Amino acid sequence: MEVATRKPKRGCMFCGTKLHHTLVDLGMSPLCESYVSEDKLNQMEPFYPLHAYVCEKCFLVQLDEYVSAADIFTEYAYFSSYADSWVQHMKNYTDMIVPRLGLTKDSFVVEVASNDGYLLQHFVNRGIPVLGIEPAANVAKVAVEKGIPTLVRFFGCDTAKELAAEKKQADLIAGANVLAQVPDVNDFVKGLEILLKAKGVITIEFPHLMRLMEENQFDTIYHEHFSYFSLISAEKIFEAHGLTIFDVDEIPTHGGSLRIYARHAGDASHPVTPKLTELHDREIKAGFMRLDRYSTFTEQVNETKRKLLEFLISAKREGKSIAGYGAPGKGNTLLNFCGIRTDFIDYTVDRNTYKQGKFLPGTHIPILTPDTIRKTKPDYLFILPWNFKDEIMEQQAYIREWGGKFVVPIPEVKVFE
Ligand SMILES: [Zn+2]
Secondary structure, eight states, X not given: OOOOOOOOSSBOTTTOOBOOEEEEEEEEEOXXXXXXXXXXXXXOOOOEEEEEEEOTTTOOEEEOOOSOHHHHHSSOOOOGGGOHHHHHHHHHHHHHHHHHHTOOTTOOEEEESOTTSTTHHHHHHTTOOEEEEOXXXXXXHHHHHTTOOEEOSOOSHHHXXXXXXXXXXXXXXXXXXXXXXXXXXXXXXXXXXXXXXXXXXXXXXXXBHHHHHHTTOGGGOOTXXXXXXXXXXXXXXXXXXXXXXXXXXXXXXXXXXXXXXXXXXXXXXXXXXXXXXHHHHHHHHTXXXXXXXXXXHHHHHHHHHHXXXXXXXXXXXXXXXXXXXXXXXXXXXXXXXXXXXXXTOOOEXXXXXXXXXXXXXXXXXXXXXXXXXXXXXXXXXXXXOGGGHHXXXXXXXXXXXXXXXXXXXXXXXXXXX
C-alpha cells in the first residue's frame, strides 16, 4: 500500500542531492540524552521524528535535521571515563599510534570531541603536547581539572583556521565517537584538512554502517547521530576535501566500528594499504553502492522488535521480574521504538551519578543505583548497552546466586544463563 511519508527538509548533508529513500523510520522519539528529573515528570516532553534516509548519489545514511547540534551537545551527560573497556580501548590506541607515527615531546596531538580527557591523558602521561576540543562545557571542565588543555568549542573550519594561524597544526588529529555527531560533515572534514600538518595523520573512529545493518543495530540510530558511514561514503567525503584514507582497522567498539587513517592527498609517505582496498571491495560486493541493499532494512528492524516483544510478553506472563542495566542513548531508541516502559522493565541502573535519580526520556523508566539489583533480585537483567555485554555480565555475575539471567536485545533477543 502506498502511504504518505515524511518529506525531508533538506538535501544530502554531503552532496546536496534531494533525499528520497528511507533506510528506516523509527517514528517519534525524544532526545536520547535528555534524562527527565522527577519534578519534570508531569510536563510535556518534545518528541522528534527519528527517520534515517540514504542518499541515492553518495550513499551517505543520515537523519534529516530535526534538532540543532547546539541544543544537544552543550550540556552532555556522557562521560567517556565511565566505561572501563572504553578507557582501555583508548590506552591500546595510544600504545599503537605513538610508535607507529614516531610521536615525541616535539609533536602535537589534537583530539576533536575530547570529552573528559579519557584519550589525551595517555599522551600527556608520555610527555606529548596535546589540545582537546570539546563543545560540552561541563565535560570539558573535568578534562581541564585533570591537566588536559581543552578548548570549549565546536570543531570546524573556523576553529581550524584560528589554530593554524597560531601555528598549532597537528601531527596527529584523533577523533573517536565524533564524526556521526557532526551536523555539517563538509565543514568538519575541511577543518581536519586545515588543521593537519603537511605530513600529519588523522585517525577517526565511527560505527560501521555495514555492521549496523548486518546486525540489526537500529538502536544506534538517534538524534545525536546525524550520519552513518560506510567506508565508501567516508572515502568520498574525505577525497572531496583533499584528504586520502590510506588505511583502516575494523575494531569492536560500539558493536563494530572502523578506524580510518587519513593524510593529505599529496603526501606520498603513507601508501594505501591492501587492508583498505580489501574492505573497500568487500563493501562494493555487499551492495553498499546499490540502493536495493538499503531497502530491506526496515523489515529487518520490525522483525527484531517483534521477537523482542514476544520474549518480554511471555516473560511477564510467567510472572518474571525484569530490571534494566544501563541508561545509554541507544537504550532510549530501543525502548521508545518498541514501546517498552515500566509495564515490562521495573527500573534500570547506571553507574553514572549524573543519571541516577532521573528517568529515561519518553519511557520514564527510573534510573537507580546499581546496588538496587542485589536488593530486588530480578529474574532477568536486560542489558541496554549491549556493546559492553561481556564486561557487564562479568561485573553482575552475582545475579546467578538467585537464578537471575541476562537478556541482550541486539542483534536479536538472547538469554544468557
Ligand atoms: Zn549524498
